[in-house]
Amino acid sequence: MEQSRVLAALSALANETRLELVRRLISQGPEGMAAGDIARDLDISASRLSFHLAQLEQAGLITGRKASRNVFYAVDAAGIGQVIGYLLNDCCRSHPEVCACCTPRLSPENGRI
Amino acid sequence: MEQSRVLAALSALANETRLELVRRLISQGPEGMAAGDIARDLDISASRLSFHLAQLEQAGLITGRKASRNVFYAVDAAGIGQVIGYLLNDCCRSHPEVCACCTPRLSPENGRI
């Protein structure tokens, strides 16, 4: 992933509303959530939400899918993974202390490899 | 790690100069690099460098160590790891597609567990 795309993604994530937005969408899974429902959920105006959704979509962190009058937004897990991957592998060159953040998912109790 | 600290760290990383700075410092290892040498290396003014170093230090991503006239800056690998860890584990709840970014370091050829 090129540095410019990583910068765009980091800028997108470096905002309280948008980070909260990603968290909500993550919990919604791949079917996503209609913009109006998100706005009601986070109690923000439609135009403000639209602004932040556009930033996240532009950065490749979420995707929008039109369905009649609604637009359903869902996280682009691969896109988010690429950003984290850049920080871990390219930027930090798999430095052991940095990569320690990955170990929780390697522990036996959460069941993943 | 609390969300506010993560946001501060993401804001710090979401800048071309500072992301480049972190990359340079990562490659320098724990002994770090004197501010003046960094400025010459990146070809930026001392005051501009000082501004960005302060942002990164404030965000807990690097540390400064005074040695006579020089100040040596080095990455805080644990701090960076915590940010990535938040994105992977708390924010993205160890979603498999997101965590795919960790697999390179798990491959046999790079020799890490």
Added chain:
DNA sequence: TCCACAGTTCAATTACTCATGAATCATTGA
């Protein structure tokens, strides 16, 4: 003591980001 060097701080300017509300577009149902 004095000067030179390394680094930080400050003030001023410029540029950017965000929130708000009105206007607009698109779709659906009456």
Added chain:
DNA sequence: TCAATGATTCATGAGTAATTGAACTGTGGA
């Protein structure tokens, strides 16, 4: 076709971030 709904776009203003150059602090050597 018209009104209602879901969503985006636009203009404006407020607040924040970044760059620049000058001034300042602290340290070491002549």
